[in-house]
Amino acid sequence: MGRRNRDRRERRPQRAKTVLHAHGEAGRGGSFRCAGCRLEVPVHAPGTAHRNHCPHCLTSLHVDLRIPGDRAADCRGPMAAVGLAGRADGEWMLVHRCARCGGLSGNRVAGDDNARALVRLAVRPLAGAPSGFASVAREALVRL
Amino acid sequence: MSTTEPSPALRTSAFTCVRCGLTVSALGPDGRGRGHCPSCLSSLHTADRVGGGPSDCLGRMVPVSISVPRGGAWVLIHRCTRCAALAEAPVAADDNHLVLMRIAVRPLADPPFPLDLFGEV
Numbered sequence: 001m002g003r004r005n006r007d008r009r010e011r012r013p014q015r016a017k018t019v020l021h022a023h024g025e026a027g028r029g030g031s032f033r034c035a036g037c038r039l040e041v042p043v044h045a046p047g048t049a050h051r052n053h054c055p056h057c058l059t060s061l062h063v064d065l066r067i068p069g070d071r072a073a074d075c076r077g078p079m080a081a082v083g084l085a086g087r088a089d090g091e092w093m094l095v096h097r098c099a100r101c102g103g104l105s106g107n108r109v110a111g112d113d114n115a116r117a118l119v120r121l122a123v124r125p126l127a128g129a130p131s132g133f134a135s136v137a138r139e140a141l142v143r144l
Numbered sequence: 145m146s147t148t149e150p151s152p153a154l155r156t157s158a159f160t161c162v163r164c165g166l167t168v169s170a171l172g173p174d175g176r177g178r179g180h181c182p183s184c185l186s187s188l189h190t191a192d193r194v195g196g197g198p199s200d201c202l203g204r205m206v207p208v209s210i211s212v213p214r215g216g217a218w219v220l221i222h223r224c225t226r227c228a229a230l231a232e233a234p235v236a237a238d239d240n241h242l243v244l245m246r247i248a249v250r251p252l253a254d255p256p257f258p259l260d261l262f263g264e265v
Contacts, residue, residue, distance in 0.1 A: 065194060066194055066229075082211035082212075082213070082219075082221075083209035083210060083211035083221055084209060084251040085208040085209035085221070085223070085250075085251070086250040086251045086253070086254050090254050090256065091256055092251055092255075092256055093208075093209075095208075095209050095211060095221050095230065097211070097232075103193065103194065104193065104221065104230035104231070104232060105230065106208075106223070106228075106230055109256065115257060115262075116262075119259065119262060122251040122252050122255075123252065124212045125210040125211075125212050125218060125248040126248055126249070
């Protein structure tokens, strides 16, 4: 938890895994291969019980349909991280968009996620903003 | 009758925002249908993205994030306050810039790790 987030309200406990996950997802070695950058990723992540995206390129896989962890989607397309949402408790939430079907999902960031990739994602709206927005963005960033 | 021209019923219709109560015309300034209130950017959960077709949730959807696809135009991402479903909608020309900017800088204003070190990397 960050320095500034100590006095925030308690968050909901994480969901338990109710569905048996497929064998290939986390093989015998307890790791999976990223769909985006082919990095071998261990399943155990610091700060979260559910590793659902690659810590290096933040790519995920479209396996859940409505509830996180239900493994009900048969799309299995790669999901690229498209946005960041700041939650009320000060934590960042990654928004993934499926490259195959356009489905959206929100995932918590893990403790070992690539900070450079996260910040790149966070500043992307400000970098691509129309010229009128640029001065406002700079002012907002200076005030941080 | 051409298909590009919106029907007169759509051109004159309006809806009331569920959050701020503003009466909003159903068509945006660019002639496309409007999904969210231009003042507070709130929306209504009427379409089911996962299953397709209409949704029976009808919860209020708040804007949580902005994504920038390859074209460079901003896309607003809404989250339903009732069922936590996500939806995306393109940003219209008359959407409130102050609220859009607030959503865009919100992750940077409250980072989970110190951003001071990024000047040196």
